[in-house]
Amino acid sequence: MxxxxxxxxxxxxxxxxxxxxxxxxxxxxxxxxxxxxxxxxxxxxxxxxxxxxxxxxxxxxxxxxxxxxxxxxxxxxxxxxxxxxxxxxxxxxxxxxxxxxxxxxxxxxxxxxxxxxxxxxxxxxxxxxxxxxxxxxxxxxxxxxxxxxxxxxxxxxxxxxxxxxxxxxxxxxxxxxxxxxxxxxxxxxxxxxxxxxxxxxxxxxxxxxxxxxxxxxxxxxxxxxxxxxxxxxxxxxxxxxxxxxxxxxxxxxxxxxxxxxxxxxxxxxxxARDIVASKMILNLNEPSKLEDTSWIRPMKYVGIWWEMHVNRGTWNYADKYETDVNKLIPNGKHSATTANTKHYIDFAAKNGFDGVLIEGWNTGWEEWTGNWKEEVFDFTTAYPDFDVKALESYAKSKNVKLIMHHETAGSVANYERRLDRAFTFMKDNGYDAVKTGYVGKIIPRGEWHDGQTMVNHFNYVPQRAAEYKIMVNSHESVRPTGVSRTWPNYIAAEAARGNEFNGWSVGNPPAHETILPFTRLLGGPMDYTPGIFEIKMSYYDPKKTEQVHTTLAKQLALYVTIYSPLQMAADLPENYERYADAFQFIKDVALDWDDTKVLEAEPGDYITIARKAKGKEQWFLGAITDEQARETTLKLDFLTPGKKYQAIVYEDGPAADWEKNPISYKIRKLTVTSKSKLNLKLAAGGGAAVSFFPL
The missing domain is CATH 2.70.98.10 (Beta-galactosidase; Chain A, domain 5)
Structure with missing residues (x-):
């Protein structure tokens, strides 16, 4: 009205x-x-x-x-x-x-x-x-x-x-x-x-x-x-x-x-809760320009991605670039193979996930960054070990959608020239969503990611994609400013320092995720890629000192505190199988919501959010803190009065600590109503995730 x-x-x-x-x-x-x-x-x-x-x-x-x-x-x-x-x-x-x-x-x-x-x-x-x-x-x-x-x-x-x-x-x-x-x-x-x-x-x-x-x-x-x-x-x-x-x-x-x-x-x-809950930015944008939005849907996905960040594999098929793809000499470390993709499809199907992202499937990764090269990717030519048609058929048989990856290496001119061919290729092969990337200096040379030319590009891609009924998730883009109201197929964006930095850099400090809801997330959903269970990178290489600056329980809580209708279970399938009881929360948590309550918030310190799943009598809660341990008592008056719920609490173990003991967690179950209170103890750099299912 x-x-x-x-x-x-x-x-x-x-x-x-x-x-x-x-x-x-x-x-x-x-x-x-x-x-x-x-x-x-x-x-x-x-x-x-x-x-x-x-x-x-x-x-x-x-x-x-x-x-x-x-x-x-x-x-x-x-x-x-x-x-x-x-x-x-x-x-x-x-x-x-x-x-x-x-x-x-x-x-x-x-x-x-x-x-x-x-x-x-x-x-x-x-x-x-x-x-x-x-x-x-x-x-x-x-x-x-x-x-x-x-x-x-x-x-x-x-x-x-x-x-x-x-x-x-x-x-x-x-x-x-x-x-x-x-x-x-x-x-x-x-x-x-x-x-x-x-x-x-x-x-x-x-x-x-x-x-x-x-x-x-x-x-x-x-x-x-x-x-x-x-x-x-x-x-x-x-x-x-x-x-x-x-x-x-x-x-x-x-x-x-x-x-x-x-x-x-x-x-x-x-x-502070009012800032997080505000819809002012969305309200200042024009209404949706799409009459039919039935094809726009939330997606929970896994993908060939984190294994490259932890040096289990590579994006590039060869170590030396060749113009002729048939002359490429395989390095034996390429991740986006037909066999590996089938492994991820099987894992997604087994656990009820909607999609599988594959990065490194297409030729060009041998020279993809650092050269300021005009034409690196054509977005339609697969490496020899990636069978596009066979994987389309296999994914369809498992009721799993494949998610396309288009890394532009900053060559936006090249991408726009090839955009329609790339989208046609996607639709011909069963892809309904694309993750775009813009790492590197922009071509046309001299332009900036945040300038008028690139703002126009970032807005143009979802508009063009809508003509093909394709959803867009942009990385290395300008921060969103609510345009997803106008183009709701612009389903998510990165546009901030994401979880990937924890794999190979100084990482993100524990306070980082408590600030994002007050900054980046005001403009639209974020593809933060949470869910890393194997916290310390020394697991993959004893010489590595990098780690995710959270506890495992906090990684679960991020599925609630960092909103996105596109959520990745970012870790390797083998790690989820090792911690199957904690993985259950990722399998259960919803992506689209009827209601959201910001229960407590302080930028740089903590945030607790509860959300009601779309069309269901299910609630999910996420609570996270910075480097300081924290105790909180929450009123559960957001639950429907007169109903009983089973609360499944995934929380930090008694000795958990983001730096010293990050994987320590415990799971407890209790019966609650809207009159109940819930006590949570968050470890330093920790968190808690709670599922509420009606009894």
Whole structure:
């Protein structure tokens, strides 16, 4: 049901000096005004406390006067909006979208250029964007800089990663705003040279907490045909300013009037749980453009992937590249063979999994990265030991779907040239989902992952894939900004530092997964690839010191705390067979949800989430902590009153510790109702996962 109410339009003669917009509950307020010089500025408050003080709005344009002052207000319009909509896949069955809106129509007095600024006030925060309407005085134009500023009221605690235009795969740092300094970061992210870094530039989403206990998050929604948002930090004045990745010749965005910018968002609450639960980013995106979504479905999968990360095998078939595939000399270590794929298909079928991902099936991996090569993969030619047709038939006989892998090696131009042939090949051979990868420097050369060209590409691929009824899971992409509402076949993305880093780098610290729900996950589901049971890499090689920085129980909990309708059981089948009782939770846990309750949360410390399976009277709970052990008592009042449930608790053993004893776990069963309480003890770097089945 949708309800729209237009309630006020003011002409220029009626405009007062400032315009105030409040959220439906009146807890969040935005104020807009023009300064004496005609500069547009805004401010944000929460429960009468200043959050954003007077901050600039506007643009610098290439070879044109800047749109930053000398404005006059032509008119304003306000409206209220309320609807409930149903996501195709999601954390809840229905999402409420309710806000009040203010639209300010501006005219630049020197040349009569028109610019509109639209504000929306939700109970979760404020969003605003720029509109460049069709007009006689402006048609095509180039953005030199966006002048949007965010002036905070204090030196807040901040969770940040460096503003690398080419990668978001970093460990979060926790410092005050005044402590932001990219020199503190290990900029070797493990997969290649970092992009252009600046000392005080950070990425969004940017999570903060004030000394008064107010949680603030700066992000964006609906990043379309525009670079994603980075922020330049003024560490002395607790302020941020928009920063956009340039193209190869230094321009930020090529636009034409009729354009609307991404939404700039400021979430705010005195309860951290509200930030995690917010659907504000999704609500700021357009509704689904797909009439038929019956082919879009959740998938739980295994795959030929982790064994390469732990050096059990290789992506490449040979050690030396040959143009003629028939001249390749096999190295004997190639993982994506017909026989090995059948092994994974058998394992998936035996355990009720939907799919099998195969990486390294196609030619080109001998030269796939580091050479900045234009054409590495053609996405249709298999290695000699991978029988495409035989595996299509075998997977179909087992009722298992194969998941395609398209690594582009950053050569986006090559991928777009071959995209339709690649998708046709997929459909001809029974693949309905694809994992795309973008490791390396971008081709066209000089472009960045986070620039306008690549944002357009990341949005184009799922749109094109939808014509073939293909679901997309992107890795090394820009962080999602809610566009999965518009293109629900964009089923998941990586776009942050995932679980793979634990296999061959310094890894992800225990706090990492407690921060992701406040940052990366605000924009859409994440393919984090949880479920690693063999924690220490010395199991595969005694000389290796790397490990996953969690306990085994925490790996189970991640299936609940890190939302995705596409979830991988990332470890090797043999490890799941060795810990079959713990593996049962991965087999049981749902992927699509009717309801989600954030029970407790603190960024960088802990988070506990309970979710109800779609169309079933089953709940699943995940609780995780950072490097500190933790005890918690949870009310189970989210369960249906009057019903009894069997709770199966997968938790850390008494001596468990992420570093010293990570695989120690225990399983207990108890009968509970909505009136029960559940006591959990989480080890350092640990967690707990709970299944609730009705009796």
């Amino acid at each position: 949708k309800k729209i109410l237009f309630f006020l339009v003011l002409t220029a003669t009626q405009i007062i000096h400032s315009q105030v917009l409040v959220s439906p509950s009146k807890s969040v307020q935005a104020t807009f005004r023009l300064t004496a010089s005609g500069q547009p500025v805004y401010a944000v408050s929460y429960k009468d406390k200043a959050i954003i003080t007077k901050s600039a709005l506007g643009f610098e344009l290439k070879d044109l006067p800047a749109l930053q002052d000398n404005f006059e207000v032509v008119s304003t319009a306000t409206r209220s909006f309320s609807e409930n909509w149903k996501p195709v896949l999601g954390e809840v069955a229905s999402i409420k979208n309710e806000y009040n809106e203010l639209k300010v129509f501006l005219r630049h007095k020197s040349d009569n250029k028109l610019l509109n600024i639209v504000f929306r006030a939700f109970d979760e925060g404020i969003a605003f964007r720029y509109e460049f309407p069709k007009q006689d005085n402006l048609n095509f134009f180039v953005v030199k800089n966006e002048l949007t500023a965010f002036n905070l009221t204090g030196d807040h605690k901040t969770f940040w990663i460096p503003g690398d235009y080419d990668s978001n795969e970093y460990v979060y740092l926790e410092t005050p705003i005044s402590g932001i300094d990219v020199a503190k970061v290990d900029t070797d992210n493990g997969i290649g040279a970092p992009g252009r870094l600046e000392k005080y530039r950070v990425q969004t989403p940017l999570m903060m907490k004030s000394k008064e206990g107010i949680y603030i998050n700066i992000f964006e929604a609906a990043a379309i045909n525009y670079p994603v948002l980075h922020l330049d930090t003024d560490v002395k004045n607790n302020s941020f300013k928009a920063n956009l990745a340039p193209n190869a010749i230094g321009d930020k965005a090529y636009l034409q009037t009729g354009f609307v910018s991404p939404w700039r968002t400021i979430m705010v609450s005195n309860d």
